[in-house]
Amino acid sequence: MFRTLRLATYASLLTLGGLAASASAAELKVVASFSIIADFAKNVGGYRAEIATLVPVDGDAHVYEPRPADAAALEQADVVLTNGLQFEGFMSRLIETSGTKAPVIEVSKGIEPLKAAEEEGAQHESEEHATAENGHDHGHEGHHHHGEFDPHAWQSIHNAKIYVKNIADAFCQADKAGCATYAANSEAYLAKLGELEAEVKAAIDAIPQDKRTIITSHDAFGYFEHDYGLKFIAPESISTEAEASAADVARLVDQVKEEKASAIFVESITNPRLIEQIAGETGLKVGGTLYSDALSGEDGPAATYIDMFRYNVNTIKAAILGS
Template sequence: MKAKPLWLALAGSLVLSLGCVGTASAKTIDVVTSFTVLSDVVQHVGGEHVNVKSLVPPNGDPHAFEPSPEDAKALGSAAVSFISGEGLENWFQRLATASGAHIDPVVVSKGIQTHTFEDEGHAVTDPHVWNSIPNVLIWVDNIEQALIAADPEDADAFKDNADAYRQSLRTLNEQIHQQINAVPKAQRKVLTSHDAFGYYGEEYGVTFLSPLGMSTETEASAADVAQLIDQIKAQHIKVYFIENSNDARLIKQIAKATNARPGGELYPEALSEADGPAPTYEALMRYNTDQIVRAITSE
């Protein structure tokens, strides 16, 4: 076998060396997010340039989360942190104080037109903004700007990732509208554990009723439950859903009293594990929509 010329062998070695250096030196920044839905959106925008940690784990409740010392340590060393805001993560400020973090979190819901409900005589902002894809498009804008500020060297990558993700989300939004619009409006009524689907209902035209308010930390009174049962019967709501991050006992009791049938499990505010049905935000929106449409169109 004829030996390669020395210059060619050296050139090949140099290319391999440069390739290894380029791969090893790809810059990444540590990012902390409050819960899994937000973590996935940040990961899509950040791509290979971010190491993302979600404080609330898969299937976890972002309302009633109890942070650990390890969470405080991660937050204290993060280059940037993200929360949804609007009262969702009431525990976050305590964690930030304990962590010694000197950088305020990025509130990704800034700029979203929120709506309020009356809860125990007070106007409460609904924090579950991500259940409407147009709201998450605003998240993407805010995340893109924050990552560029934290890591200007990778600005082009963040912009490209954000553009591609926005296009994918817009396509999914159109698909969900088509699915829901194919169902007669009178059938688009369901019962869920707590009031997490207000933005979904507003965007896609579905009516949701629930025994609890915006937060799973609230408790429904006997009078509230009785009133809800009457309302379910009056509106002929025939299907109920449990939620992956909440206790299902109360919703099952109400369903029994109203003869509502089970529609399955929805993912209102937490992703599933990687091998579950909703490991990403887009998968969550597809899965929830498929479950709702299947339930309200079945006899």
């Protein structure tokens, strides 16, 4: 039923537990808004759930434009999974257009959201009040777009565990006969996330305190910073829709020099040109690509959430320590 929805992406997502070969065994038809949530859903749903995703792997949910096939997918879904926190600006219109009767689950429910203005990693935040008083716009469109909270809550593994529990609860409600399966699958996956969190903390502990400031394309790592002790600064705000101005870039270059940032990275969903410009002006070498808002394809380094987190941490550590 979902074969009209981005066939290539669909085929890459429906692989857990032999689902691609036995989709007829699925009891639950699920639509996830983007690839990270789809991966959580696959781990919880196993063979009982048929998972489709709207924003494809390597896609940017900030600027995604829905297609007619997306509305058709929602119409036929048993469960719709979204991040919430105003991350998917396109979803409310799409849900209304589709006429879906499926429950729409915001999987971030229950986390402690970070206020956008409290993210110390965003260089433009310290000037928010001055900006408002002066009536000048320094690229804050993203805050208007997303509201007062940072929506990138999956960048905390603690929060990812809450996402998984919410998905398991939603699946149990929609398919009570499969609840034992969903509970067992979620417990097994939560154990893996616990192991990942210990691994991440050990990797960050190996980085000296005075080398933990890094630069990324847009402000997507506030929860990572909050939980794991790295400091992220970015030329673009919460949303990739908001382009950094020349003044933003100049301030960031000054901040990089003042705080002695250790590394700079592009993100998989953004144009590398701005980061390459900043690298050139600060003398930093681009340390690689980080995955923030989307997974990679199956042949990439971030094909699952666990792969993504491990890859990001190892890439950051290698760029800072030179190993």
